[in-house]
Amino acid sequence: MKALHIITGLGIGGAEQQLRLLLRHLPVECDVVTLTNPGAVADELAADGVRVIHLGMTGNRDLAALPRLVEVIRAGRYDLVHTHLYRACVYGRIGARLAGVKAVVATEHSLGEAQMEGRRLTAGVRALYLASERLGRSTVAVSPTVAERLRRWGVPAPRIEIVPNGVDVARFRFDPVLRAHTRRRLGLPEGAYLVGGIGRLAAGKRFDVLIRAVAQLPDDYWLLLVGGGIEESVLRRAARHAGVADRVLFTGERPAGGFPGADLPSLIAAMDVLASPSAEEAFGLAVVEAMAAGLPVLYVSCPAVEDLPAGAARGARRVRGGAASFARALTEVREEGPAPRSVPHAAHHYCITRSAAQLMNVYAAAVSCT
Template sequence: MKALHIITGLGIGGAEQQLRLLLKHLPVDCDVVTLTNPGSVADGLVADGVRVTHLGMAGNRDLAALPRLTRLIRTGGYDLVHTHLYRACLYGRLAARMAGVRAVVATEHSLGDSQMEGRRLGAGVRALYLAGERLGRMTVAVSPTVADRLKRWGVPAPRIEVVPNGIDLDRFRFDPGRRLRTRRRLGLPEDAYVIGGIGRLTAGKSFGTLVQALARLPDDHWLLLVGGGPEESVLRRTAHEAGVADRVLFTGERPYVPDGSPGPDLPSLTAAMDVFASPSPEEAFGLAVVEALACGLPVLYASCPAVEDLPAHSAPGARRIRGGPEEFARAIAATRAADPRPRTTPEAALHYGITRSAGRLMDVYAAVTVPSPSPRKVSSS
């Protein structure tokens, strides 16, 4: 089988890094097209041996990109097209149909109750989404919560399959030596209690809640924010105004880099934390939470379908927080005061191993590449 993955961009983000990890575990010959922004994840894919094509799309209404994408699909001889993220799903499904490929799968990574990829979910967005969805064979939801949202939108249940995001369990397994080295590299005091947050620094992630919570905690508490984005300057200003700027560390974007690359990678930074906090009020899956659980961290979250869709006993170290800075500060203090749990991987994280997710996706591929039965001829006799 030969598959083409089409994604809106390849800067660092959850969907982008999930695609790279997935391609390492799919027993399929895969190429990738990025409509725009061939960032560091594109470099990583190329290093992995994946062919990446940048379509050079100028914007959402660059219709000239459609015939270019159609030609690329047609000449590539692909058996299946798999799209990721809103713009790529719209253009990719249509181009695949125009190129004669009927096996079209789209993964819905980011559909929330009120927004998708930071875009408010108005009637126009919904109508365009549903029009594009009808051009595909299957929509993959990254959680049962997202599947329910798709059904409420009007996507027929038989066209939805749940394939959760996956993580590399071995990479995130806790290593005390890596923790010590990373904390020293970051210049953290030995007695620092480190609150961690991972994700794009956007308004929707609500990392300002953690900055304000830090101001309510003793001076030996530090905040480690892993990620980049347009809200970084706002968060820095918030930290300065709250008097905690000297206890907030910004690492910038950290992809899954090979050993020996400049700066610690994401698993190393996770190991350096003492508690993980995710104040984002609306998530489609909660990948960073699952990665933190895999590292054995206690987790405080506002929204995480990946945890909420499983039995409570599968993630004993995870606790949902309803409220703002004051509630998060109290929860952080209570977590520190409690008897520490051993840094082991709970059942919830084991449920989301990348090998399992890749296997479930292959089942979807097998289902959509089965030729539709031809209409039976009616005998004239």
Template sequence: MKALHVITGLGIGGAEQQLRLLLRHLPVDCDVVTLTNPGAVADGLVADGVRVTHLGMAGNRDLAALPRLVRLIRSGGYDLVHTHLYRACVYGRLAARLAGVRAVVATEHSLGDSQMEGRRLTAGVRGLYLASERLGRATVAVSPTVARRLRNWGVPAPRIEVVPNGIDLTRFRFDPLQRLHTRRRLGLPEEAYVIGGIGRLTAGKRFGTLIHALARLPENCWLLLVGGGPDESVLRRTAHEAGVADRVLFTGERPYVPDGSPGPDLPSLTWAMDVLASPSPEEAFGLAVVEALASGLPVLYSSCPAIEDLPAEAAALARQVHGGTDEFARALAAARAEGPRPRTAPEAAHHYCITRSAAQLMDVYAAASSSSPSPQGVSSS
């Protein structure tokens, strides 16, 4: 089988890094097209031996990109097209059908109850999504929660397949020596209690909540924010106004796997933390939470379907926090008071092993490539 993955962009983000990890485990000959922004993940894919093409799309309404994509799909001789993220799903599904490819799969990475990839769920967004969705064979939801949202949106249940995001358990296995090395590289005091936040620095992630909570915690508490985004300057100003700017570290975007760029990679940064806090009120999966659990970290979260869809005992170190600054400050103080625990991955992390997710996706590919679509969704159990 030869497959083409079409994605909106390839900067460092959850969906983008998930695609790179997935391609390392799929037994399929895969190429990638990025509509825009061939960033760090594109470089990583090329280093992995994946052919990456930048379509050069100028914006959401750059209709000239559609015939270019159709020609690329036709010339590539692809058996299946797999699209990722909203713009790529809309253009990619249509282009695949125009190019004569009927095996079309899309993954819905970021559908919330009120937004998708930061855009409000207006009637227009929903209508365009549903119109393009009918051109594919299956829509993959990264969690049962997202599957429910898709059904509520109007996607027929038989067309929805649940294949959760996956993680590389080996990459996140706790390394105490690397923890010490990374903390020294970051300039953290030896006695520092490090609160971690991982994700795009946008208003929806509510990292300002953690900055204000830090101001209510002892002086040896630090905040390590991993990620980049449009709100970085806002968060820096918030830290300054809260009087904690000297205890908040911004690492910028960090890769999932070593790629030769300066600074520690994402797993090394999770090893340097003492607790992971995720105050985002609306998530489609909660990949940062699962990765933190894989490194043995205790986790405080507002929303994480990946954990909420499992039995409570599968992630004993994960605690849901309802509320804002006051509630997170109290929860962080309580986590600090409990002291360090053994850094071992719980059952929840093993449930989301990338090899398991890749095998489930292959089942979706097989069904999509058959003469008639499968009437049953693929179980995530």
């Protein structure tokens, strides 16, 4: 089988990193088309030996990109097209059909109750999504929560498949030597209690809540924000305004900037707790990655945890409220003392090899219907 993955962009982000991880575990010959922004993940894919094609799309209404996409699909003689993220799903489904490929699968990575990839869910957005969805064989939801949102949106239930995001559990296994080395590189004082936040620095992630929470706590609490985005300058000002600028560290976009050589497993190893204040998530990948490292986690919204049986996600607890609630929860976690950095069942449940095997079943069903 030969597959083409079409994605809106390849900057650092959850969907983009998930695509790279999947390609390492899918027993399929795969190429990738990025409509825009061949960023850091494009370089990583190329280093993995994956062919990456930049379509050079200039905006949502750049219809001239469609015939270029059709030409790429026809020339590649692909058995299946797999689309990721809203713009790529719309253009990719249309392009695949025009090129004669009927086995089209789309993954819905980030559908929330009121937004999708940061865009407001207007009637026009919904209508275009549903019209293009009919051109595919199936739509993959990354969690049961997203599957239910798709059903309420109007996607027929038989067309929805659930394949959760996956994590390379072994890559995140806790290493005390790595922890000590990374904390030294970060310049943390001895005994500092490091709160971590991972994700795009965007308003919806609500990292300002963590800054205000740390400001309510003793001076040995530090905050590490892993990621880049348009809100970084806003968050830096918030830290200065709260009087904690010297205790809030920013890595910048991984791996292009920030602390040289400090990859995500190293940074998670340096943390004492992960906090996810985002009020709306489609999955909660950072939470699962932290659990794979044996970290306690505090979250507001995390379908990856909420969709599991009670007790499966040991060490994860939900926080209701804002900065004061997170300050109390962080204090409680610290007072409980460090727990063994063992991996809970939830992290193994989301192992990438399991997700890849599930996705292959979706591929087989899509191809068999052509």
